[in-house]
Amino acid sequence: MTKRDYIKNPLRIFIGVGHGGTDPGAVNTALALEEAGINLTIAMLMQYDLKRHGVQVKLSRNVDEEDRLKEEIAECNAFAPDFAVEIHTNAGGGTGFEVYYQLEPWEHSKASLQMAKLFDENVCKYLNVNTRGLKTNRNLGWLKQENTSCILVENFFIDGPRAVWYSQPEQLEKLSKAYVRSILEFFGITYLADSTVTLRYKIVNEDLNTARNCTCPAVFINGSYYVQLRQFSKNLGFAVYYEEQTKKILLYPPEYYTESEFRSGLLKISDFETAMERAMAGLPVEEAETWQFDESETEDVCVSG
Ligand SMILES: [Zn+2]
Incomplete structure (x- = not known):
C-alpha cells in the first residue's frame, strides 16, 4: 500500500461530542462537574492538537447545545471523515478508562479495533494508569455507523477516584494528547513537539x-x-x-x-x-x-x- 500524501489529501477526523444543551450527561455535584462540558473540553483540545498536524477536524458541536445522536451521525457522514471518535465520560462509580470498537459493519471493525487498541495503549502509557480494556456493545448507536470506521471512548469516571483530574488542565491535556497520538499513529503521522504547528x-x-x-x-x-x-x-x-x-x-x-x-x-x-x-x-x-x-x-x- 502506498503511503497517502497528507499534503494533497489531508486526513479528516470527526469528533462526536457526547450530550449538551438540556442533556448534561453524567454529573458530579460535589465537584461541580458535568459530562457534556468535559466531553467538549477534551474534543476542543483534540481539535487544536490535530489541526496543528494539518488534520481537518469537525466537531459535532463547538458550544453547549443540543446534539442528538441521529444528527451527529448525519453530520459525520456528510463530513466523510477517515475516522470518527465519539467522546463520553464514564459514570457509575467505577474506575479506569474504556474504549468501545465496532463489530459491524465488518469492513470497519478491523480498523475500529486497531484504533481502540492504540487508544487503550496510549492512555495507559501517557497517563500511567491501568485501563478497563477494549469493549464492544451492539446497543451503542454510534457504533452502528454505516459509512465510517469509528470508536467510542469513555473518559475516566466522573464519580470515580480520578474525577479530580477533570479540574486539572494538565491532566485534561494529557488525556486529549493520548487520544490524538493514537489517531496520528494509526495513520502513520508523526506527533510533533508541543509548540510546532503544520x-x-x-x-x-x-x-x-x-x-x-x-x-x-x-x-x-x-x-x-x-x-x-x-x-x-x-x-x-x-x-x-x-x-x-x-x-x-x-x-x-x-x-x-x-x-x-x-x-x-x-x-x-x-x-x-x-x-x-x-x-x-x-x-x-x-x-x-x-x-x-x-x-x-x-x-x-x-x-x-
Ligand atoms: Zn455519555
Missing part, C-alpha cells in the same frame, strides 16, 4: 495559473509563526546553505550546485547557538537537544548535479 500554504507554479499545496513545520513565538527555513525553501525549490564563517544563511537555486558541494554546509539547528539566532533563522528557539526536527534529512534536499 502551516499549510500554496505556492504558485511558474505557469502562474496553477498552484501546489505545501506544508511546513512552524513554531509560534510571541505572536508570530516562524517557519523551518530548510523545509520552506525546499518547497520553493531552493537549497539552504549556512555559511560557517559569516553565520549567514544563503538560498541557492538548486540547479547551480551539486549535492556533494552542499552536504557539509547544509543548515543544521545546532549551528545556531543562541535562541535569538535561531528565532531570526526561523528555527525553534528551544535547546537543540529537545527539538525533534530531523537533522539527518539533508539527503532530501534536492540539489541536482
Whole structure:
C-alpha cells in the first residue's frame, strides 16, 4: 500500500461530542462537574492538537447545545471523515478508562479495533494508569455507523477516584494528547513537539495559473509563526546553505550546485547557538537537544548535479 500524501489529501477526523444543551450527561455535584462540558473540553483540545498536524477536524458541536445522536451521525457522514471518535465520560462509580470498537459493519471493525487498541495503549502509557480494556456493545448507536470506521471512548469516571483530574488542565491535556497520538499513529503521522504547528500554504507554479499545496513545520513565538527555513525553501525549490564563517544563511537555486558541494554546509539547528539566532533563522528557539526536527534529512534536499 502506498503511503497517502497528507499534503494533497489531508486526513479528516470527526469528533462526536457526547450530550449538551438540556442533556448534561453524567454529573458530579460535589465537584461541580458535568459530562457534556468535559466531553467538549477534551474534543476542543483534540481539535487544536490535530489541526496543528494539518488534520481537518469537525466537531459535532463547538458550544453547549443540543446534539442528538441521529444528527451527529448525519453530520459525520456528510463530513466523510477517515475516522470518527465519539467522546463520553464514564459514570457509575467505577474506575479506569474504556474504549468501545465496532463489530459491524465488518469492513470497519478491523480498523475500529486497531484504533481502540492504540487508544487503550496510549492512555495507559501517557497517563500511567491501568485501563478497563477494549469493549464492544451492539446497543451503542454510534457504533452502528454505516459509512465510517469509528470508536467510542469513555473518559475516566466522573464519580470515580480520578474525577479530580477533570479540574486539572494538565491532566485534561494529557488525556486529549493520548487520544490524538493514537489517531496520528494509526495513520502513520508523526506527533510533533508541543509548540510546532503544520502551516499549510500554496505556492504558485511558474505557469502562474496553477498552484501546489505545501506544508511546513512552524513554531509560534510571541505572536508570530516562524517557519523551518530548510523545509520552506525546499518547497520553493531552493537549497539552504549556512555559511560557517559569516553565520549567514544563503538560498541557492538548486540547479547551480551539486549535492556533494552542499552536504557539509547544509543548515543544521545546532549551528545556531543562541535562541535569538535561531528565532531570526526561523528555527525553534528551544535547546537543540529537545527539538525533534530531523537533522539527518539533508539527503532530501534536492540539489541536482
Ligand atoms: Zn455519555
